[in-house]
Amino acid sequence: MTGAPQPSLVFWFEFASPYSYLAAFRIEAAAKAASIDHVWQPFLLGPIFAHRGFADSPFNLDTRRGDYMWRDIERLCARDDIGWRRPAVFPRSGLLAARVATAVMSEPWGRAFCRAVFRANFAEDRDITAAATIGEILRELGQQPDVILARAAAPDTKEALRVATADAEALGVFGAPTFQVGSELFWGQDRLVDAVAWAARGKTP
Amino acid sequence: MTGAPQPSLVFWFEFASPYSYLAAFRIEAAAKAASIDHVWQPFLLGPIFAHRGFADSPFNLDTRRGDYMWRDIERLCARDDIGWRRPAVFPRSGLLAARVATAVMSEPWGRAFCRAVFRANFAEDRDITAAATIGEILRELGQQPDVILARAAAPDTKEALRVATADAEALGVFGAPTFQVGSELFWGQDRLVDAVAWAARGKTP
Numbered sequence: 046m047t048g049a050p051q052p053s054l055v056f057w058f059e060f061a062s063p064y065s066y067l068a069a070f071r072i073e074a075a076a077k078a079a080s081i082d083h084v085w086q087p088f089l090l091g092p093i094f095a096h097r098g099f100a101d102s103p104f105n106l107d108t109r110r111g112d113y114m115w116r117d118i119e120r121l122c123a124r125d126d127i128g129w130r131r132p133a134v135f136p137r138s139g140l141l142a143a144r145v146a147t148a149v150m151s152e153p154w155g156r157a158f159c160r161a162v163f164r165a166n167f168a169e170d171r172d173i174t175a176a177a178t179i180g181e182i183l184r185e186l187g188q189q190p191d192v193i194l195a196r197a198a199a200p201d202t203k204e205a206l207r208v209a210t211a212d213a214e215a216l217g218v219f220g221a222p223t224f225q226v227g228s229e230l231f232w233g234q235d236r237l238v239d240a241v242a243w244a245a246r247g248k249t250p
Numbered sequence: 251m252t253g254a255p256q257p258s259l260v261f262w263f264e265f266a267s268p269y270s271y272l273a274a275f276r277i278e279a280a281a282k283a284a285s286i287d288h289v290w291q292p293f294l295l296g297p298i299f300a301h302r303g304f305a306d307s308p309f310n311l312d313t314r315r316g317d318y319m320w321r322d323i324e325r326l327c328a329r330d331d332i333g334w335r336r337p338a339v340f341p342r343s344g345l346l347a348a349r350v351a352t353a354v355m356s357e358p359w360g361r362a363f364c365r366a367v368f369r370a371n372f373a374e375d376r377d378i379t380a381a382a383t384i385g386e387i388l389r390e391l392g393q394q395p396d397v398i399l400a401r402a403a404a405p406d407t408k409e410a411l412r413v414a415t416a417d418a419e420a421l422g423v424f425g426a427p428t429f430q431v432g433s434e435l436f437w438g439q440d441r442l443v444d445a446v447a448w449a450a451r452g453k454t455p
Contacts, residue, residue: 097312097314107302107424109302109422109424110424112422113422113424113435113437116434116435117436117437120434120444121444124444217314217317217318219312219314219315219318229321229325230318230321231322232318232322233440235438235440235441236440239325239326239329243325
C-alpha cells in the first residue's frame with residue numbers, strides 16, 4: 046500500500062503572522078476557482094526565526110520594514126474587504142492556537158476555527174494566547190472547550206506540531222505564509238495566485 | 251510658479267537588485283494598460299542597507315532566503331518570458347550604472363539603457379561594474395561612451411544620485427524595487443499591479 050496521495054497545495058501558516066491572516070481569508074476562493082485541493086498546515090515561525098538569528102519578529106527588529114508592513118496590511122485588507130484592527134500586542138504567540146489547530150485540523154470545522162483565531166488577533170485585537178479566548182472561539186463553533194483544549198495539550202499533539210515545524214524548516218520554509226506545491230515553495234500572501242497556478246498546471250513532481 | 255506636476259508613479263530601482271530587473275521589464279506594459287504616467291528613479295540600496303545594519307545583500311546574509319530568491323526569480327522569469335542567467339557574482343555594484351542612469355534618465359534612450367544594464371547583469375552575466383561593459387551598452391544605443399561616462403562622473407551627477415538615495419530613505423524606502431504613488435509605497439515587483447491600480451484610482455494626495 047502506498048502513502049496517501051499528496052495534496053496539490055499545502056498552506057503553511059502561523060497565527061502570529063499578519064500576512065498569514067490575509068492568506069487564510071483568500072485561499073479557499075483561489076483554490077476553488079482553480080479546482081485544486083489543498084490542506085492547511087499550522088506551524089511555528091518562532092523556532093525557525095531563532096535559527097535565522099531573530100530574537101523577535103523581523104517587523105519589530107526593523108522598524109522601517111515594520112512600519113511599511115502595517116500600512117501594507119491595512120491597504121490589502123481594505124482592497125480585499127477583510128476586517129482589520131492593528132493588534133495592541135505584536136506578535137502574539139500562536140503556540141496555543143497552533144496546538145488546537147493541529148488537533149482539530151481534520152475536523153469539518155477546523156478551518157473555521159483557524160479563521161476565527163486569525164480574526165480575533167487581527168480584526169478584534171483579542172488575546173489569542175489566552176485559553177479563555179480560544180475557549181470562546183471553540184464554544185462559538187459548538188465545541189466543548191475543555192475537551193478540545195485537553196486534546197491540544199496532549200503529548201501527541203505537541204509532538205505533531207514540533208514535527209510540522211521541523212518539516213517546514215527542512216523544506217526551506219523561512220516565513221509565513223508559505224504555499225508548497227510539491228517541492229516548490231511560494232512565500233507571501235501575494236504569491237498565492239502563482240502557487241495556485243503552479244498547482245493547476247500539475248507541475249508537482 | 252509652482253513645481254513640476256508630480257508623476258502618478260515613481261519606479262525606484264537599483265541595478266544590483268534581481269527583483270528590480272523583473273520590474274524594469276514589466277512596468278511599461280502595466281503603466282500603459284492603466285494609462286498612468288511614471289518616472290524611473292535610480293538609487294543605491296547599499297547606503298540604506300548599511301543604515302539597516304546589513305553589510306551585504308540580505309540574500310547573501312540569509313542563505314535560506316537567498317536560495318528561495320534564486321529559485322523564485324528563475325520561475326518568475328520563465329513565467330513572464332524574461333531572459334535569466336544567475337550572475338556569477340552577486341551583488342554586482344550598481345554604482346557606475348546608476349550614475350550613468352542619473353545623467354541620462356531624461357534622454358529618449360534612458361530607459362533602454364537601464365533595461366540593457368539589467369539584462370547584462372541578470373541575463374548575460376556580464377560585469378556591469380566595468381566601464382567597458384557600460385561603454386558597450388552605450389555604443390549599442392548609438393551613444394559615445396566617453397562623453398556619457400564623463401557626464402556620469404561629473405560632481406553634479408554624483409550629487410544627484412546621493413540626493414535621490416537620501417530622498418528614498420526619507421520616504422521610507424527599504425528595498426527595491428519600490429513603487430511610489432504620492433506618499434504610498436509598494437515594495438516588491440509582485441506589488442506592481444497594486445501600485446498601478448492605486449495610481450489609476452487617483453488616490454495620490
